[in-house]
Amino acid sequence: MFAFLLTRIFRALLTIVLVVTFAFVVLRMSGDPAQIIMGPDAPPEAIAAFRKNWGLDDPIWLQYLHYFGAILQGDLGISMRDGQSAVELVAERIPATLQLTIPALILKLALGIPAGIYAALHRNSLIDRMVMAGAIAGFTMPSFVLGLILVLIFSVTLGWLPSGGQDSWTHAVLPILTMSIGGAGILARFSRSAMIEVLGQPYIRTASAKGVAWARVVRGHALPNAAIPVVTIVGFMVGSLVAGAVVVESVFSWPGVGRLLVVSVANRDLAIVQCIILLIAATMVVSNFVVDILYGFLDPRLRSNQAKA
Amino acid sequence: MEDHMPLVDIRDLKVAFDGVQVLHGVDLTIEKGEAVGLVGESGCGKSVTWLAALGLLPKKATISGQVMLGRDDLVIASQRQLESVRGRRIAMIFQDPSSSLNPVIRVGRQIEEAIGLHRGLTGKAARAEAKRLLELVEIPDAGRRLDNYPHEFSGGQNQRAMIAMALAGNPDILIADEPTTALDATIQAQILDLLARLRAEAGMAVVFISHDLGAVSEICERVCVMYAGRIVERCPTAALFRSPRHPYTRGLFGAIPRLDAGRERLKPVEGTVPEPGKMPRGCAFSPRCGRATEKCRTSLPILSRLEEDCDVACFHPVLEDAPRHSSRKSAEALSMLELI
Ligand SMILES: Nc1ncnc2c1ncn2[C@@H]1O[C@H](COP(=O)(O)OP(=O)(O)OP(=O)(O)O)[C@@H](O)[C@H]1O
Numbered sequence: 209m210f211a212f213l214l215t216r217i218f219r220a221l222l223t224i225v226l227v228v229t230f231a232f233v234v235l236r237m238s239g240d241p242a243q244i245i246m247g248p249d250a251p252p253e254a255i256a257a258f259r260k261n262w263g264l265d266d267p268i269w270l271q272y273l274h275y276f277g278a279i280l281q282g283d284l285g286i287s288m289r290d291g292q293s294a295v296e297l298v299a300e301r302i303p304a305t306l307q308l309t310i311p312a313l314i315l316k317l318a319l320g321i322p323a324g325i326y327a328a329l330h331r332n333s334l335i336d337r338m339v340m341a342g343a344i345a346g347f348t349m350p351s352f353v354l355g356l357i358l359v360l361i362f363s364v365t366l367g368w369l370p371s372g373g374q375d376s377w378t379h380a381v382l383p384i385l386t387m388s389i390g391g392a393g394i395l396a397r398f399s400r401s402a403m404i405e406v407l408g409q410p411y412i413r414t415a416s417a418k419g420v421a422w423a424r425v426v427r428g429h430a431l432p433n434a435a436i437p438v439v440t441i442v443g444f445m446v447g448s449l450v451a452g453a454v455v456v457e458s459v460f461s462w463p464g465v466g467r468l469l470v471v472s473v474a475n476r477d478l479a480i481v482q483c484i485i486l487l488i489a490a491t492m493v494v495s496n497f498v499v500d501i502l503y504g505f506l507d508p509r510l511r512s513n514q515a516k517a
Numbered sequence: 518m519e520d521h522m523p524l525v526d527i528r529d530l531k532v533a534f535d536g537v538q539v540l541h542g543v544d545l546t547i548e549k550g551e552a553v554g555l556v557g558e559s560g561c562g563k564s565v566t567w568l569a570a571l572g573l574l575p576k577k578a579t580i581s582g583q584v585m586l587g588r589d590d591l592v593i594a595s596q597r598q599l600e601s602v603r604g605r606r607i608a609m610i611f612q613d614p615s616s617s618l619n620p621v622i623r624v625g626r627q628i629e630e631a632i633g634l635h636r637g638l639t640g641k642a643a644r645a646e647a648k649r650l651l652e653l654v655e656i657p658d659a660g661r662r663l664d665n666y667p668h669e670f671s672g673g674q675n676q677r678a679m680i681a682m683a684l685a686g687n688p689d690i691l692i693a694d695e696p697t698t699a700l701d702a703t704i705q706a707q708i709l710d711l712l713a714r715l716r717a718e719a720g721m722a723v724v725f726i727s728h729d730l731g732a733v734s735e736i737c738e739r740v741c742v743m744y745a746g747r748i749v750e751r752c753p754t755a756a757l758f759r760s761p762r763h764p765y766t767r768g769l770f771g772a773i774p775r776l777d778a779g780r781e782r783l784k785p786v787e788g789t790v791p792e793p794g795k796m797p798r799g800c801a802f803s804p805r806c807g808r809a810t811e812k813c814r815t816s817l818p819i820l821s822r823l824e825e826d827c828d829v830a831c832f833h834p835v836l837e838d839a840p841r842h843s844s845r846k847s848a849e850a851l852s853m854l855e856l857i
Pocket residue numbers: 534539557558559560561562563564565566575793
């Protein structure tokens with residue numbers, strides 16, 4: 209078990225390092241922050257001074273070493289734009305994002321999983337087909353399109369809900385809905401197929417054959433097995449709690465981490481972008497880790513593998 | 518006439534999946550405490566017969582005929598009635614023990630669940646009973662093994678656990694659907710012995726579904742041979758081994774697996790079983806049968822009494838006794854089985 213944990217932790221750290229490195233390289237290759245931050249009319253001397261100041265003239269591997277060394281000391285840098293600490297800038301946006309993503313996650317689970325289970329239990333019925341059609345529509349529609357449609361209906365036409373901003377809870381309704389529908393669709397499809405797979409297993413027939421009532425077969429024998437694959441998807445959704453709102457925050461001008469990311473990329477504000485990417489990678493990795501532990505909890509076959517490893 | 522009532526009386530049972538008929542009218546009675554073998558090639562409807570009787574087929578199956586258990590007809594029984602029959606009057610165990618137990622529930626709890634359902638025991642009492650049942654099926658260190666998961670049991674142990682679970686409701690009849698097919702030869706023999714012993718002790722009837730005539734002969738007094746959704750021969754085991762009357766049964770005897778060749782599925786007689794939905798007119802076996810005549814290809818032989826206790830569905834049954842070599846071969850196979 210200890211060895212298992214150790215390899216998992218090592219792998220998690222490696223993932224983070226790779227993601228951070230990748231982000232670093234791509235950002236340095238894709239445009240000169242000095243030019244963008246100082247503006248098109250800046251005199252060449254000012255730009256040269258900026259480059260010197262931020263170490264942008266060093267060879268890229270040296271910049272990388274500096275950057276990495278700083279991270280190891282817990283220093284994620286400061287914004288090139290206004291000199292504020294990147295960590296602080298990002299951290300103060302996190303609550304706003306969680307205000308959207310946590311209710312959205314709950315909504316996804318509450319809609320998607322029961323719908324998928326119901327559809328599996330009534331396979332090929334009218335309701336099954338409707339649920340699946342809805343699910344496919346839900347997760348194939350890009351969220352900016354869905355967001356705009358919802359705004360058109362509820363803000364522009366009906367005038368029930370505001371279309372942007374963060375002044376009251378009503379402002380959160382449309383972004384949360386927009387974020388939930390796709391995920392609920394994915395979960396519905398996933399739970400349905402997991403459930404159908406499990407219901408076809410011999411042990412379900414065994415449970416029925418020994419006289420267990422159908423409702424109890426479903427609850428006691430099918431659900432605990434079907435939960436195992438569904439946990440993967442849920443883990444993925446939990447992993448994107450912090451950063452899962454990039455598009456939606458932009459559509460609804462919601463001042464969260466996602467919007468900060470978009471703005472900072474446009475500005476080539478390297479420290480902030482890297483800080484957010486690190487945050488995204490870290491939440492993904494942590495939730496992956498939790499999912500693995502949870503797997504062992506749900507599936508005794510894996511548990512004994514883990515114990516052996 | 519009825520002062521005698523068989524335990525289970527299946528009459529003209531027909532099953533179709535999405536309109537394709539796979540059982541064409543099965544008649545089968547099981548008396549209290551007797552052991553009946555049900556043999557035939559893969560796909561002939563052995564499992565479907567009993568899954569239909571217990572209402573365990575998927576919804577797309579249409580079932581007609583009667584399955585009388587005492588005075589109740591299970592074919593028209595409500596879900597509630599069926600649930601009270603399953604496990605308590607009729608228990609069933611299956612071919613692949615390792616996937617027949619729920620992988621995420623401890624073996625002990627799966628047995629306790631059946632005990633709770635059929636005997637109302639819970640908690641410590643249920644656990645003690647589960648332990649007793651595991652001991653009854655000869656699992657060593659039963660108290661500790663209760664807390665294991667199915668993957669921590671071997672295939673044979675899983676089948677024993679299945680049997681323990683089936684015994685939990687003190688059923689009148691146990692349907693064992695190829696309980697040993699997935700196990701290796703030594704374990705097969707042990708499970709057969711166990712079934713024979715438990716049957717004698719509990720006085721329950723056993724329906725033993727198998728491809729393996731040797732195994733059937735060890736346990737069963739009577740054998741029913743199925744072909745393509747019908748019973749084609751029905752007689753006492755000894756008579757069947759002495760003189761199989763249906764050409765198909767004779768073919769099966771030619772195919773008793775030789776022990777030195779490993780245990781293969783029966784592949785008797787030239788040709789293959791007709792696909793359901795593409796049944797030939799007349800006798801379903803006629804295209805593969807050396808004795809078939811024009812009559813066999815146009816009209817259907819029904820199961821009828823040929824001699825004492827022996828029913829055959831054939832216009833031209835084999836009347837001479839089995840040729841020496843095949844009876845010797847089967848005797849050889851049997852004696853070797855007993856050696857194991
Ligand atoms: N759920 C199902 N849906 C459709 N067809 C089925 C289903 N179950 C069984 N059948 C068909 O019914 C026929 C009889 O199947 P059955 O399982 O009873 O055969 P069997 O005699 O038990 O064979 P085996 O020895 O391989 O277990 C086969 O043709 C099979 O394809």
